[in-house]
């Protein structure tokens with residue numbers, strides 16, 4: 005069962021959960037993929053409610069988002085199995101089906117095609133309205149070297165900021 009909520013009523017829960025991780029889910033055709041994110045924020049821009057997520061270029065999620073422009077965010081409420089966040093934060097949808105492997109329960113959303121995940125019951129439905137590649141030269145040097153070292157191929161795996169307009173939110177209940 006779903007209960008409609010105002011996402012801003014749960015802003016504190018979202019910000020407190022982020023350091024340990026929350027889930028960002030995408031759907032392309034029949035493929036549903038979820039990943040752990042630890043960076044993000046909720047607020048207002050252009051007079052609209054927005055959730056911003058930071059996704060590195062190399063993520064399977066980034067590829068799916070660029071095609072579909074929709075995502076859900078799922079936040080733990082009460083007890084959560086930390087194995088879920090660990091698995092979804094280390095395995096890629098390029099290699100495995102995380103939803104199947106963990107036996108996660110998908111729940112249809114109301115406004116977008118991407119489902120929510122019952123095991124982390126606070127669900128926010130977002131449509132991407134803006135995407136921004138980070139301007140690395142504007143980032144302090146210490147942060148650049150820590151987060152964006154140059155790999156053997158000369159890549160730095162930058163983050164893209166995805167601005168999702170919040171078009172719905174619900175709590176998944178028994």
Ligand SMILES: Cc1cc2nc3c(=O)[nH]c(=O)nc-3n(C[C@H](O)[C@H](O)[C@H](O)COP(=O)(O)O)c2cc1C
Pocket residue numbers: 023024025037038039040041042043044058059060062063064065066089090092093094095096097098
């Ligand atoms: C606690 C935690 C937080 C993470 N936060 C982010 C994040 O904010 N952005 C990001 O791009 N990757 C983040 N990751 C790494 C991704 O979750 C990980 O690379 C994942 O396998 C990507 O899945 P995908 O390839 O299916 O998209 C985080 C991992 C953990 C464990």
